[in-house]
Amino acid sequence: MMKGAHCPTAAAFALLALATFHLVSAFDPSPLQDFCVALNTTNTDISAVFVNGRFCKDPKMVTPEDFFFSGLRMRGNTSNPLGSIVTQANVQQIAGLNTLGVSLARIDYALGGLNPPHIHPRATEVLMVMEGTLYVGFVTSNDNGNRLFSKVLYKGDVFVFPFAQIHFQLNIGKVNAIAISSFSSQFPGVTTIANAVFGSNPSINPDVLTTAFQVDKNVVQYLQNQFWYDNN
Incomplete structure (x- = not known):
């Protein structure tokens, strides 16, 4: 094969490897924060973070009670x-x-x-x-x-x-x-x-x-x- 010529086999292998990597590497993305304690409010303040149907409580205001239930x-x-x-x-x-x-x-x-x-x-x-x-x-x-x-x-x-x-x-x-x-x-x-x-x-x-x-x-x-x- 001439130098620099395209190799169909190599190209196909590369595509297969890429597709395989894509399949095996698929997973839920890692959280971008430690937690998002649900805040039961209808507050529409633009600074509030709305995740999964609920507003997130300010992390500085979170307490152990937010993770507890007896x-x-x-x-x-x-x-x-x-x-x-x-x-x-x-x-x-x-x-x-x-x-x-x-x-x-x-x-x-x-x-x-x-x-x-x-x-x-x-x-x-x-x-x-x-x-x-x-x-x-x-x-x-x-x-x-x-x-x-x-x-x-x-x-x-x-x-x-x-x-x-x-x-x-x-x-x-x-x-x-x-x-x-x-x-x-x-x-x-x-x-x-x-x-x-x-x-x-x-x-x-x-x-x-x-x-x-x-x-x-x-x-x-x-x-x-x-x-x-x-x-x-």
């Missing part, structure tokens, strides 16, 4: 139709979680208590049983055949609910149960399936649900007239 140490009141209660520890309770992409929750279950089928639209969940015995599971999307993955968990066991998949927990033990969940979002959100379908505001047209669930309209109207408890 609510998970207390047992929740499970005297409700579901026999369970979720105590959240997200950015609404801990302002210092803002922009950090993590949060927690405590779930208390009475005997037979159920955390009903629901999804977290913005997070994957990792649940650890602290006390008792739980039957847990999640259902995959239509793409994966709506498969059920379920397991009985005992104290110390851990189970993962993938991002935005329908999942549940039921206390099948002989004592009250407690679990701690961690989420890959500062504010994972929750959509309880029964509440959303039968308790929407305004109500979904019964004809839609009659066809969707292949049941008599009276059944749909009965379900829409029920009180759907929110345990969050």
Whole structure:
């Protein structure tokens, strides 16, 4: 080959290497500040920093209390139709979680208590049983055949609910149960399936649900007239 001539093989290799580097080096950018403690205000001062839907508190005014929450140490009141209660520890309770992409929750279950089928639209969940015995599971999307993955968990066991998949927990033990969940979002959100379908505001047209669930309209109207408890 003449000196200075273009080498197609070398050029192709260089492009492949560049593309590979681009793929393997893709990651979330490093934070440009230590923290962005959420400031619950509608202040539109041009000097305020607005990050992830919230204003940042002046770092000089931040205190340890901005990173602290004691609510998970207390047992929740499970005297409700579901026999369970979720105590959240997200950015609404801990302002210092803002922009950090993590949060927690405590779930208390009475005997037979159920955390009903629901999804977290913005997070994957990792649940650890602290006390008792739980039957847990999640259902995959239509793409994966709506498969059920379920397991009985005992104290110390851990189970993962993938991002935005329908999942549940039921206390099948002989004592009250407690679990701690961690989420890959500062504010994972929750959509309880029964509440959303039968308790929407305004109500979904019964004809839609009659066809969707292949049941008599009276059944749909009965379900829409029920009180759907929110345990969050």
